[in-house]
Amino acid sequence: MSKHQLSADLFTEADQQQLASFSCGDTVVGRACTEWIRGSDVLDSMQRGSGVWLYRNSDDEIVGFGSLGPIRWRWPLPDGDYAKLAIIPMLGIDERFQGQPPGKEWRYSRQIMNHLIYEAHVFSAMQKKPVEWLLLLVHPENKPAIKLYEEFDFVMIPDVRRGAANSCVMKHRLAE
Amino acid sequence: MSTSETSNEAISHAIPFLRFLISMPPRALEEFCHALMECSGQIRADVLQMFEIAEDESLSVDERGHALRTIVDQLHLIPDDEGRFGMDLARSEELAASNFPALAYQVGRMNLQESEFADRLRHLMKTKHITQKELAARIDCTQPAISQMLNRKCRPQRKTLNKIATALAVDVRELWPDLEVSEYLDSVAEFQQDDRIMTEPEAVALRDTSQPRSKLKGQPLPSRKK
Numbered sequence: 001m002s003k004h005q006l007s008a009d010l011f012t013e014a015d016q017q018q019l020a021s022f023s024c025g026d027t028v029v030g031r032a033c034t035e036w037i038r039g040s041d042v043l044d045s046m047q048r049g050s051g052v053w054l055y056r057n058s059d060d061e062i063v064g065f066g067s068l069g070p071i072r073w074r075w076p077l078p079d080g081d082y083a084k085l086a087i088i089p090m091l092g093i094d095e096r097f098q099g100q101p102p103g104k105e106w107r108y109s110r111q112i113m114n115h116l117i118y119e120a121h122v123f124s125a126m127q128k129k130p131v132e133w134l135l136l137l138v139h140p141e142n143k144p145a146i147k148l149y150e151e152f153d154f155v156m157i158p159d160v161r162r163g164a165a166n167s168c169v170m171k172h173r174l175a176e
Numbered sequence: 177m178s179t180s181e182t183s184n185e186a187i188s189h190a191i192p193f194l195r196f197l198i199s200m201p202p203r204a205l206e207e208f209c210h211a212l213m214e215c216s217g218q219i220r221a222d223v224l225q226m227f228e229i230a231e232d233e234s235l236s237v238d239e240r241g242h243a244l245r246t247i248v249d250q251l252h253l254i255p256d257d258e259g260r261f262g263m264d265l266a267r268s269e270e271l272a273a274s275n276f277p278a279l280a281y282q283v284g285r286m287n288l289q290e291s292e293f294a295d296r297l298r299h300l301m302k303t304k305h306i307t308q309k310e311l312a313a314r315i316d317c318t319q320p321a322i323s324q325m326l327n328r329k330c331r332p333q334r335k336t337l338n339k340i341a342t343a344l345a346v347d348v349r350e351l352w353p354d355l356e357v358s359e360y361l362d363s364v365a366e367f368q369q370d371d372r373i374m375t376e377p378e379a380v381a382l383r384d385t386s387q388p389r390s391k392l393k394g395q396p397l398p399s400r401k402k
Contacts, residue, residue, distance in 0.1 A: 008397035032360040035285065041361055048368055056400055072370045076379050083382065089368055111397065118394025133382055137367050139360060153390035159377040163363025165356065171381060173389045 004106035033092030064093035314343035
């Protein structure tokens with residue numbers, strides 16, 4: 001096993017004490033990621049049914065976090081029926097580990113994305129009707145993240161912007 | 177029902193309350209009125225109802241005493257170590273933060289944001305030679321409200337920030353740089369809301385089966401705890 005292999009463990013509120021020095025950087029998105037995992041947003045998300053994982057390297061350092069949750073949105077009227085979807089509410093990597101390690105095979109961001117997609121399949125398999133779409137929100141100026149998601153078969157939904165932050169929505173059609 | 181009937185009914189409800197107020201020592205009366213003004217409309221209505229019970233001589237002493245204790249609880253009328261009544265927001269935040277790490281972080285951030293905002297606002301007002309009174313007039317509020325913001329006694333709402341930014345001819349981010357972070361987090365929280373009706377472009381995108389299914393199945397990661 002490579003020394004760059006991450007481990008994934010479900011996050012609990014008690015883990016927040018270990019995140020005192022965790023920081024995803026000083027950009028708007030970086031600060032939002034840090035605030036999300038260190039503040040109350042992560043707990044709110046978990047209350048809504050999200051699973052949140054902390055990723056650690058072989059030195060037991062916290063490299064990042066990821067989350068996956070269910071949502072039930074309604075189709076526009078006159079249909080009005082519910083659609084069950086999976087979403088990645090937030091993921092972040094500590095700034096010390098961004099772009100690490102060199103080489104794509106063990107890149108932390110890729111390991112995290114692969115893990116979240118795997119968890120989305122686990123979640124889908126537990127539903128009566130398989131979940132077709134995995135969605136995520138991305139800041140329009142976060143070009144490296146958009147590029148990463150595209151490599152994982154996420155496609156930008158055109159003409160959709162969410163909230164005052166003008167965030168974009170990307171969709172991934174889960175494998176059968 | 178006539179107006180006079182309504183007034184009579186209102187007065188009869190108010191009599192026990194007024195009788196209680198008259199009987200209070202001046203300092204306690206001041207604290208009580210302050211607490212009553214700050215509480216929600218629902219609590220205020222409950223308190224007035226409790227006064228009627230407390231004054232109802234047909235009820236037992238226990239029942240009337242219970243009503244009075246409810247009023248004390250609802251309005252936080254138990255004085256603190258320094259004899260002050262009412263809820264101390266800063267102290268309650270401090271207490272909550274000591275028990276929950278997420279709240280400690282949140283409270284720390286909020287304090288920092290408020291302090292940075294106050295510093296920035298003070299600096300901009302000084303640079304632009306604008307007094308508190310002038311700024312208040314420009315944004316249609318009172319001078320004490322501006323003073324409270326400068327002394328970190330209140331957290332400005334988004335619309336107030338926009339008004340101040342316009343009044344000072346600066347970008348709102350100059351006053352509150354974390355605004356974009358808050359907006360982004362709000363959009364994430366809103367994205368997770370169940371029962372939302374999709375917009376037409378979202379529905380079109382999620383009904384579109386021309387996008388092939390991904391071949392990726394992902395990979396599990398080992399658990400450190402296991």
